[in-house]
Amino acid sequence: MSLLGSRAVFTPVLLACYATTAAVHVASIVLNTLLPFHVVDLGGTKTQVGLLFSVMTIVSMFLRPDGGRLGGPPLAPGP
Numbered sequence: 001m002s003l004l005g006s007r008a009v010f011t012p013v014l015l016a017c018y019a020t021t022a023a024v025h026v027a028s029i030v031l032n033t034l035l036p037f038h039v040v041d042l043g044g045t046k047t048q049v050g051l052l053f054s055v056m057t058i059v060s061m062f063l064r065p066d067g068g069r070l071g072g073p074p075l076a077p078g079p
Contacts (some may be wrong), residue, residue, distance in 0.1 A: 036049045044052075 032053075035052070039049050039052060040046075
């Protein structure tokens with residue numbers, strides 16, 4: 001077995017998924033880092049920056065379970 005793992009982990013489809021996930025994480029980090037500076041440059045206050053992040057967090061908190069239901073396996077049938 002090689003040092004990096006089996007070949008099944010490095011298929012083209014999975015590599016595309018890895019690259020997409022990495023791009024989304026980098027974009028999220030850049031957005032969360034630079035957005036406060038951009039809002040302040042546009043004339044926003046520190047309170048508005050805080051409210052913006054609060055709204056983003058609350059929306060994320062409510063939408064993530066729905067995303068999990070949509071992307072996850074179907075529910076098992078009831079008894």
